[in-house]
Amino acid sequence: xxxxxxxxxxKHASVSKSTVSQYLNKRYDYMGEKTKERIRxxxxxxxxxxxxxxxxxxxxxxxxxxxxxxxxxxxxxxxxIRTIEDICHQEDFHLIVCNADNDPEKxxxxxxxxxxxxxxxxxxxxxxxxxxxxxxxxxxxxxLVFVDRIVNEVSVPSIMLDNExxxxxxxxxxxxxxxxxxxxxxxxxxxxxxxxxxxxxxxQKALVARNITVNQSYIKTSELENVQSxxxxxxxxxxxxxxxxxxxxxTLIEVLKYAKERQLNIPDDLAVIGIDDVSFASFYTPxxxxxxxxxxxxxxxxxxxxxxxxxxxxxxxxxxxxxxPTLNIRNSC
Amino acid sequence: xxxxxxxxxxKHASVSKSTVSQYLNKRYDYMGEKTKERIRxxxxxxxxxxxxxxxxxxxxxxxxxxxxxxxxxxxxxxxxIRTIEDICHQEDFHLIVCNADNDPEKxxxxxxxxxxxxxxxxxxxxxxxxxxxxxxxxxxxxxLVFVDRIVNEVSVPSIMLDNExxxxxxxxxxxxxxxxxxxxxxxxxxxxxxxxxxxxxxxQKALVARNITVNQSYIKTSELENVQSxxxxxxxxxxxxxxxxxxxxxTLIEVLKYAKERQLNIPDDLAVIGIDDVSFASFYTPxxxxxxxxxxxxxxxxxxxxxxxxxxxxxxxxxxxxxxPTLNIRNSC
DNA sequence: CTGAAAGCGCTTACAG
DNA sequence: CTGAAAGCGCTTACAG
Numbered sequence: 001x002x003x004x005x006x007x008x009x010x011k012h013a014s015v016s017k018s019t020v021s022q023y024l025n026k027r028y029d030y031m032g033e034k035t036k037e038r039i040r041x042x043x044x045x046x047x048x049x050x051x052x053x054x055x056x057x058x059x060x061x062x063x064x065x066x067x068x069x070x071x072x073x074x075x076x077x078x079x080x081i082r083t084i085e086d087i088c089h090q091e092d093f094h095l096i097v098c099n100a101d102n103d104p105e106k107x108x109x110x111x112x113x114x115x116x117x118x119x120x121x122x123x124x125x126x127x128x129x130x131x132x133x134x135x136x137x138x139x140x141x142x143x144l145v146f147v148d149r150i151v152n153e154v155s156v157p158s159i160m161l162d163n164e165x166x167x168x169x170x171x172x173x174x175x176x177x178x179x180x181x182x183x184x185x186x187x188x189x190x191x192x193x194x195x196x197x198x199x200x201x202x203x204q205k206a207l208v209a210r211n212i213t214v215n216q217s218y219i220k221t222s223e224l225e226n227v228q229s230x231x232x233x234x235x236x237x238x239x240x241x242x243x244x245x246x247x248x249x250x251t252l253i254e255v256l257k258y259a260k261e262r263q264l265n266i267p268d269d270l271a272v273i274g275i276d277d278v279s280f281a282s283f284y285t286p287x288x289x290x291x292x293x294x295x296x297x298x299x300x301x302x303x304x305x306x307x308x309x310x311x312x313x314x315x316x317x318x319x320x321x322x323x324x325p326t327l328n329i330r331n332s333c
Numbered sequence: 334x335x336x337x338x339x340x341x342x343x344k345h346a347s348v349s350k351s352t353v354s355q356y357l358n359k360r361y362d363y364m365g366e367k368t369k370e371r372i373r374x375x376x377x378x379x380x381x382x383x384x385x386x387x388x389x390x391x392x393x394x395x396x397x398x399x400x401x402x403x404x405x406x407x408x409x410x411x412x413x414i415r416t417i418e419d420i421c422h423q424e425d426f427h428l429i430v431c432n433a434d435n436d437p438e439k440x441x442x443x444x445x446x447x448x449x450x451x452x453x454x455x456x457x458x459x460x461x462x463x464x465x466x467x468x469x470x471x472x473x474x475x476x477l478v479f480v481d482r483i484v485n486e487v488s489v490p491s492i493m494l495d496n497e498x499x500x501x502x503x504x505x506x507x508x509x510x511x512x513x514x515x516x517x518x519x520x521x522x523x524x525x526x527x528x529x530x531x532x533x534x535x536x537q538k539a540l541v542a543r544n545i546t547v548n549q550s551y552i553k554t555s556e557l558e559n560v561q562s563x564x565x566x567x568x569x570x571x572x573x574x575x576x577x578x579x580x581x582x583x584t585l586i587e588v589l590k591y592a593k594e595r596q597l598n599i600p601d602d603l604a605v606i607g608i609d610d611v612s613f614a615s616f617y618t619p620x621x622x623x624x625x626x627x628x629x630x631x632x633x634x635x636x637x638x639x640x641x642x643x644x645x646x647x648x649x650x651x652x653x654x655x656x657x658p659t660l661n662i663r664n665s666c
Numbered sequence: 667c668t669g670a671a672a673g674c675g676c677t678t679a680c681a682g
Numbered sequence: 683c684t685g686a687a688a689g690c691g692c693t694t695a696c697a698g
Contacts, residue, residue, distance in 0.1 A: 340691080674693090
């Protein structure tokens with residue numbers, strides 16, 4: 001089954017390849033009506049489909065962007081990506097999504113693969129483990145946008161939640177309704193992950209602002225696998241917390257599992273509030289109070305920023321964009 | 334920032350482009366040690382990265398496959414895709430995933446786009462709305478595998494759940510523990526979606542096998558937006574069902590929302606069992622009894638089948654592969 | 667052991 | 683208004 005090429009169409013329509021190419025690219029300015037018609041028919045008859053690969057090689061642009069996400073398991077990631085997809089779709093760009101699985105080695109492999117595939121730009125939820133590589137891309141002016149995490153060493157525009165506001169929102173709400181023994185738990189790997197750091201710091205700041213003494217035994221970060229035992233330890237201490245802020249969706253799920261297993265009543269035994277929305281927040285028992293991120297605005301900004309960089313090489317934006325979280329009051333605290 | 338090409342490397346290493354290409358493709362058979370070394374160094378110094386686009390054009394293969402999923406919102410889809418990804422990754426194939434959003438027009442656009450991008454094969458969770466297009470691909474021997482839905486008009490290998498067994502498992506279990514007024518509800522769009530049809534038919538068959546009269550008012554399919562009102566109607570009839578099988582994860586969620594809103598106690602007021610796992614099944618209150626699909630085996634089979642077709646043009650497999658579901662007994666019935 | 671040359675399927679000045 | 687020719691960055695017989 002030989003592939004139909006532009007040459008076949010040209011021969012069939014008795015014109016040159018150039019003319020067919022013009023036609024395909026809608027440069028009809030000076031093209032005769034009958035010529036157009038003949039080409040149209042030939043394409044139809046032969047079932048010709050242009051080979052984008054060949055075009056990309058010549059044009060040195062693929063109309064494709066890559067997304068590398070540190071961990072696709074977070075609802076936040078999938079929601080942001082969904083929006084990026086929509087925007088790209090409407091701008092006639094294609095998307096290749098890769099999951100680095102929190103592994104800098106994988107991330108590196110994907111960056112190299114996507115660049116070899118000549119994507120026009122990259123949106124990265126960075127693992128943070130490839131500073132040198134990020135730096136190289138910045139130097140070579142390769143269009144790049146970060147989401148969710150800031151990498152201090154390189155100047156790349158970054159789309160971020162206002163983590164300070166998120167923690168203040170959660171803390172203030174708990175204090176307002178009468179809690180004082182408030183804990184914060186989040187999962188995290190070893191590297192310096194921006195959201196974790198910012199959230200821990202902001203939490204302490206928010207407590208102090210409300211004149212509550214910071215109790216370090218109420219603040220824990222741990223790998224996801226160990227969250228259960230960390231919770232066990234935290235809650236079985238002398239004077240345990242009676243309210244818990246979960247740092248993200250996956251941590252929140254661990255907290256819920258724990259409560260379920262120990263038959264803790266939420267919110268009576270333990271009040272719970274989570275950052276990020278989970279799909280079942282509104283129909284869980286009890287309905288879950290959460291702090292949600294404006295994922296669609298964030299995805300939109302990331303996509304538009306990258307497309308702008310691709311279209312305009314001069315664009316040197318390296319701003320950090322902060323987005324405001326929302327408190328969704330339900331019944332878990 | 335000019336791109337480094339193979340010609341630059343060749344010049345820098347004082348060899349021909351051919352030799353560099355041989356080196357890159359690890360055909361060292363007759364290559365001198367010093368030549369190899371020089372090339373290695375030049376690549377390093379210049380920071381050369383091969384352009385896969387150019388290679389693909391020449392080799393007429395991109396080592397990339399496309400996945401078009403009818404509806405990415407089903408947990409089933411994302412789980413299957415995850416496995417496909419893993420297999421491809423380990424076979425050094427790349428993946429482009431597209432969501433047709435149950436829209437045949439979108440599906441068509443994606444098929445054309447992916448073929449224009451010269452993917453080596455396609456795994457489709459078909460909307461069913463592009464029979465002619467599917468047929469064309471079959472005729473031109475383009476590697477193709479279907480998942481979740483059978484399209485009768487074309488012979489394409491298809492990866493399917495054993496829906497009959499799934500419904501039998503659910504029905505028998507409910508009957509065994511004492512339920513007789515069993516309902517089945519599933520969402521579905523207008524086209525003839527295999528899982529819905531098979532599940533409805535198998536449900537009736539399973540009831541008959543247990544000597545239970547089929548009550549048509551207990552069997553409903555509806556668009557997701559209307560599930561709430563359909564449930565309302567079904568449950569407010571004279572002699573309402575007291576057990577409900579949800580046809581998939583999204584429908585199950587609607588049932589749970591409904592129960593929550595009406596303050597129905599599960600399972601006392603209404604027993605619930607769902608096909609497909611939902612992320613929160615094990616820590617919902619009550620824990621949810623489900624019938625789960627072996628998504629990772631199914632994804633694995635789909636990927637291996639497609640890769641086999643890509644490697645071996647002769648492969649004309651058009652079998653339908655059925656996979657066995659599992660009953661996960663928990664507390665919702 | 668290595669190089670010159672053709673070609674993958676397009677696009678794009680440029681000439682006429 | 684249309685065509686001949688060069689070129690995008692690779693690979694691959696083939697010659698030596």
